[in-house]
Amino acid sequence: MTDPVMPQAAATQDDSHEHISTVGSSVLIWIILLVCTGLTAAVAFVDLGPANTIVALTIATFKAILVVLFFMHVKYTHEKLTGLVIASAIFFLLILLALSMADYTTRLWR
Amino acid sequence: MATNQAAIIEHEHDPALLHHFATKEQQKNSASLGMWLFLAQEIMFFGGMFCAYLVYRYKYVGDFGSASGRLNIWYGAINTGVLLCSSLTVVLSVRAAQLNKRKALTGWLILTIILGCVFLGIKGVEYHDKWVNHEVPGPSFSYEGTVPGHPDIPVDPHHAEIYFSLYFAMTGMHALHMIVGVGLFSMLAWWAWRGKYNSNYYTPIENAGLYWHFVDIVWIYLFPLLYLIDRNKLLKL
Numbered sequence: 001m002t003d004p005v006m007p008q009a010a011a012t013q014d015d016s017h018e019h020i021s022t023v024g025s026s027v028l029i030w031i032i033l034l035v036c037t038g039l040t041a042a043v044a045f046v047d048l049g050p051a052n053t054i055v056a057l058t059i060a061t062f063k064a065i066l067v068v069l070f071f072m073h074v075k076y077t078h079e080k081l082t083g084l085v086i087a088s089a090i091f092f093l094l095i096l097l098a099l100s101m102a103d104y105t106t107r108l109w110r
Numbered sequence: 111m112a113t114n115q116a117a118i119i120e121h122e123h124d125p126a127l128l129h130h131f132a133t134k135e136q137q138k139n140s141a142s143l144g145m146w147l148f149l150a151q152e153i154m155f156f157g158g159m160f161c162a163y164l165v166y167r168y169k170y171v172g173d174f175g176s177a178s179g180r181l182n183i184w185y186g187a188i189n190t191g192v193l194l195c196s197s198l199t200v201v202l203s204v205r206a207a208q209l210n211k212r213k214a215l216t217g218w219l220i221l222t223i224i225l226g227c228v229f230l231g232i233k234g235v236e237y238h239d240k241w242v243n244h245e246v247p248g249p250s251f252s253y254e255g256t257v258p259g260h261p262d263i264p265v266d267p268h269h270a271e272i273y274f275s276l277y278f279a280m281t282g283m284h285a286l287h288m289i290v291g292v293g294l295f296s297m298l299a300w301w302a303w304r305g306k307y308n309s310n311y312y313t314p315i316e317n318a319g320l321y322w323h324f325v326d327i328v329w330i331y332l333f334p335l336l337y338l339i340d341r342n343k344l345l346k347l
Contacts, residue, residue, distance in 0.1 A: 020208045021201060030198040037190045037333075041183060044338035052342065056334035064327045071201050072323045073316075079139050082146050089150035093157045097164060104165050 019076030029070045036063050126311040138313055145317040149324050156328055159283065163276050163335065166269075172257030173269035175340030179258065180245060181277075185236045186337035189229050190329060196225035197326045200319040207312035212305055215315070219299035222322070226292040233285050240274070247275045258343035277336055284332060287325045294318050 040059040048055060069075040074082060124134065131137035167174045203218035237246075244252045253270040257263040298318055301307065307315055 026201045033194045041187045044341040047342040060331050060334050063330045085146040085150050089153045096157050100161050
């Protein structure tokens with residue numbers, strides 16, 4: 001921004017507001033996702049007690065975050081509304097899951 | 111100043127810009143926001159099924175573990191890989207559109223369609239296995255097994271049937287989304303070949319891509335939740 005030589009280039013880039021992902025970074029994310037898939041399948045055969053499910057869901061969430069940030073270009077978007085929509089969707093999903101489970105897990109409490 | 115005027119004149123004559131939008135960027139952001147809102151309600155749609163799964167799994171832990179063991183982990187893992195590959199081809203197709211590469215764009219879209227069909231094919235083989243093994247809920251359903259880690263506790267076949275009902279509902283709904291996606295990309299590939307998309311206008315490619323990645327994310331959760339319950343205990347038996 002403060003570079004006096006670059007204003008024109010910056011202006012043209014700003015005009016398009018688009019991020020073109022490089023082949024290298026996309027392939028890197030893809031490889032990480034494949035490794036995580038292998039990892040989650042392998043870890044399922046190791047006895048971690050109740051932590052098995054937690055580990056599986058943590059890896060799945062990590063993969064989902066990678067897909068949203070890099071493949072769906074959310075990391076590079078300038079649009080704040082996109083983040084708001086995603087955050088509120090997750091928030092309402094958590095309300096659905098948390099309140100339902102708060103009901104079902106406590107029904108036998110006396 | 112001169113470049114500004116040139117930009118304004120270009121915008122006025124741009125056939126890709128609909129008249130009710132001020133700029134192309136505004137038009138693109140509106141379409142993108144609409145797509146994200148659609149995906150938000152898709153999260154609620156699949157969320158209902160995930161919630162039902164959570165409630166029943168909590169209630170019938172052992173039965174679900176046993177029934178989950180009947181799934182072939184290889185089909186699930188390979189299908190996850192196929193979907194991740196198709197997500198990469200979608201990313202590369204958006205990139206090709208941004209760089210005005212018409213043939214590359216069409217090629218990546220067709221590869222995405224092929225990978226989507228491979229996924230559906232493997233899913234079909236899997237469904238056929240379930241049918242042959244009487245694991246499809248309904249009159250022909252029959253199930254005998256014991257709770258993982260407890261060889262003396264038999265599994266209630268009704269609870270196993272609930273597991274398979276959820277399995278077919280969730281993977282079936284996911285497969286339906288895949289079919290819609292394949293249809294979507296077939297149309298896009300045809301139009302891309304005809305030269306409809308370029309760096310100026312590729313919103314449909316990008317939004318179909320968002321949809322495809324979302325369907326991929328649903329599978330990323332379905333795979334561990336449906337295929338990987340109590341695998342370590344099943345191994346010991």
